[in-house]
Amino acid sequence: DAGVIQSPRHEVTEMGQEVTLRCKPISGHNSLFWYRQTMMRGLELLIYFNNNVPIDDSGMPEDRFSAKMPNASFSTLKIQPSEPRDSAVYFCASSPIAGGGEQFFGPGTRLTVL
Amino acid sequence: EDKVVQSPLSLVVHEGDTVTLNCSYEVTNFRSLLWYKQEKKAPTFLFMLTSSGIEKKSGRLSSILDKKELFSILNITATQTGDSAVYLCAVKKSSGDKLTFGTGTRLAVRP
Numbered sequence: 001d002a003g004v005i006q007s008p009r010h011e012v013t014e015m016g017q018e019v020t021l022r023c024k025p026i027s028g029h030n031s032l033f034w035y036r037q038t039m040m041r042g043l044e045l046l047i048y049f050n051n052n053v054p055i056d057d058s059g060m061p062e063d064r065f066s067a068k069m070p071n072a073s074f075s076t077l078k079i080q081p082s083e084p085r086d087s088a089v090y091f092c093a094s095s096p097i098a099g100g101g102e103q104f105f106g107p108g109t110r111l112t113v114l
Numbered sequence: 115e116d117k118v119v120q121s122p123l124s125l126v127v128h129e130g131d132t133v134t135l136n137c138s139y140e141v142t143n144f145r146s147l148l149w150y151k152q153e154k155k156a157p158t159f160l161f162m163l164t165s166s167g168i169e170k171k172s173g174r175l176s177s178i179l180d181k182k183e184l185f186s187i188l189n190i191t192a193t194q195t196g197d198s199a200v201y202l203c204a205v206k207k208s209s210g211d212k213l214t215f216g217t218g219t220r221l222a223v224r225p
Contacts, residue, residue: 004156031211043157043202043215056212091156095211102148103213105156 004106012112018080021109025094035091082113116141120216135219137203138185145208152200193223
């Protein structure tokens with residue numbers, strides 16, 4: 001079984017550019033989560049979806065960040081414009097049922113904004 | 115504000131040692147506590163605990179939850195170099211699916 005798939009695995013961009021991160025959850029999973037991990041703040045939830053509907057976006061840092069889930073098998077996290085402080089590893093995770101158990105993490109996208 | 119605090123922040127042991135990692139939490143409407151292992155990549159799930167006093171075990175790893183004192187421990191016996199990782203603790207509330215993570219304990223197992 002394929003796990004959570006994320007692309008790209010690494011992204012280096014310049015300040016001010018738009019960045020789009022992509023995620024394909026595990027087939028059949030109904031919940032999808034976007035996390036950001038930094039040394040200073042650890043692993044933080046940005047937003048999550050249940051059945052393609054955004055449920056909690058209170059972790060999205062500011063208006064420069066947006067996330068969409070147009071269907072059950074695809075989600076994007078967009079940063080526009082990007083800033084150096086956005087440099088982090090961004091993880092996508094999925095879970096089989098809303099309100100259920102463990103989340104399965106993708107390999108992450110390491111973003112560097114110069 | 116929900117809090118998850120892990121201790122120690124880091125730990126160095128030798129192969130064969132037994133280690134205990136701690137996780138304490140302050141969360142309203144607690145539902146479950148989860149442990150993850152993170153090597154140089156994505157966190158991988160270890161245990162989910164919802165009831166006090168019931169030990170969960172997987173090989174050399176075990177974990178238990180105390181809902182009265184609001185903490186959990188993760189034990190690793192006969193440590194191996196492959197156990198070297200960051201161990202993350204997270205809590206889930208009874209409403210919603212959000213996980214709040216601690217900052218982790220970095221474990222290094224020396225040969």
